[in-house]
Amino acid sequence: MLAETLAAIRPADPRALAEARAHQDRLTKPRGSLGVLEDVAVRLAGAAGVSPPPMPEPAALAIFAADHGVHARGVTPWPQEVTVQMVGNFLAGGAVANAFAAQAGATVTVVDVGVAADLPDAPQLIKHKIAYGTADLSQGPAMTVDQAVRALEAGILVGKELVAAGARCLITGDMGIANTTASAALISAFTGMDPAEVTGRGTGIDDETYERKVGLVRSALRVNAVSDVSSSPSEALRALAAVGGFEHAAIAGLILCGAAERVPVILDGVIAGAAALVAAALDPAAIDHCVAGHRSAEPGHTAALTHLGLRPLVELELRLGEGTGGLLAHPMVCAAVRVLHEVATFDSAGVTEKPV
Numbered sequence: 203m204l205a206e207t208l209a210a211i212r213p214a215d216p217r218a219l220a221e222a223r224a225h226q227d228r229l230t231k232p233r234g235s236l237g238v239l240e241d242v243a244v245r246l247a248g249a250a251g252v253s254p255p256p257m258p259e260p261a262a263l264a265i266f267a268a269d270h271g272v273h274a275r276g277v278t279p280w281p282q283e284v285t286v287q288m289v290g291n292f293l294a295g296g297a298v299a300n301a302f303a304a305q306a307g308a309t310v311t312v313v314d315v316g317v318a319a320d321l322p323d324a325p326q327l328i329k330h331k332i333a334y335g336t337a338d339l340s341q342g343p344a345m346t347v348d349q350a351v352r353a354l355e356a357g358i359l360v361g362k363e364l365v366a367a368g369a370r371c372l373i374t375g376d377m378g379i380a381n382t383t384a385s386a387a388l389i390s391a392f393t394g395m396d397p398a399e400v401t402g403r404g405t406g407i408d409d410e411t412y413e414r415k416v417g418l419v420r421s422a423l424r425v426n427a428v429s430d431v432s433s434s435p436s437e438a439l440r441a442l443a444a445v446g447g448f449e450h451a452a453i454a455g456l457i458l459c460g461a462a463e464r465v466p467v468i469l470d471g472v473i474a475g476a477a478a479l480v481a482a483a484l485d486p487a488a489i490d491h492c493v494a495g496h497r498s499a500e501p502g503h504t505a506a507l508t509h510l511g512l513r514p515l516v517e518l519e520l521r522l523g524e525g526t527g528g529l530l531a532h533p534m535v536c537a538a539v540r541v542l543h544e545v546a547t548f549d550s551a552g553v554t555e556k557p558v
């Protein structure tokens with residue numbers, strides 16, 4: 203299924219891009235006056251292959267949940283059980299992601315790709331458990347390449363189901379205590395930046411824990427012999443398996459699925475940024491179908507966005523995950539596209555253009 207999905211991905215359509223850009227310039231506003239929103243609308247036209255592109259609604263949020271063997275090394279102040287407990291909270295409708303999804307009119311689907319406990323059945327829960335958490339990435343590979351591919355394919359499958367159910371925009375979400383450690387390792391591996399530059403304080407850690415976290419990211423890259431892997435798909439898969447998490451793999455799959463189905467994907471924070479680096483290494487054209495929802499407070503997120511050439515829409519120092527930053531950006535993405543559908547041109551509205 204991974205090969206099939208990769209084969210279906212097309213880059214941004216140059217004609218749709220040009221048409222959208224030309225149309226922007228005929229609308230009743232000074233040229234460029236909608237700033238970055240003009241670029242967003244043009245980007246979605248290129249991704250859809252048509253201008254104007256379809257309205258990116260309704261949106262569907264997929265929260266991929268998993269646990270991490272490196273948790274045992276003391277990289278976060280939070281107990282591992284918080285992952286499964288927060289899954290319960292998402293399913294009960296009590297998390298920030300639920301509040302923001304209600305605001306954006308988005309559906310919420312939770313996917314267990316690797317939580318270290320069994321979960322009872324629930325209507326909004328999809329079970330694709332690959333394992334009860336990853337192995338400790340600072341000691342050896344976090345997962346096998348086969349597990350990484352299965353987690354990627356779980357993300358593809360979830361994306362397909364959401365699109366089949368009517369979603370016209372996919373929003374990435376994650377839940378996994380300790381997953382900012384794996385995110386930093388992936389970002390260092392894919393950007394070539396030093397672990398000290400891309401490791402952050404996650405949910406909030408003291409200086410001593412922070413130093414340990416940077417050291418563990420460094421060990422992970424050394425022990426698994428991964429560095430600067432973004433140019434080869436097979437090396438990318440090996441790096442994902444070595445230092446990633448099941449949620450990173452599944453989010454990369456969701457991104458590839460959106461690209462293959464020509465349904466735009468709004469990326470959330472640092473976990474999504476790390477996953478997008480994996481997707482880009484498998485096919486750079488996948489990123490043409492993505493919008494960066496926000497810039498997380500994690501330094502690695504900025505590194506990932508810069509590497510991907512993405513400009514985030516919302517900058518509010520969020521560092522929650524769950525898809526919250528992506529959900530906040532969704533109405534802006536919709537507004538940007540609505541402009542191409544509904545705003546009058548100088549000709550149609552009889553408004554005089556600026557003399558040349």
Ligand SMILES: O=C(O)c1ccc[n+]([C@@H]2O[C@H](COP(=O)([O-])O)[C@@H](O)[C@H]2O)c1
Binds near residue numbers: 279381472498520521
């Ligand atoms: O989205 C982000 O950029 C982000 C930044 C910091 C923390 N998080 C969330 O916090 C958890 C991981 O933090 P930590 O400190 O346990 O590695 C995980 O559930 C993420 O969703 C998320």
Ligand SMILES: Cc1cc2nc[nH]c2cc1C
Binds near residue numbers: 376377405523524
């Ligand atoms: C409470 C809590 C909620 C979260 N949501 C995403 N990551 C999280 C981490 C914690 C600790």
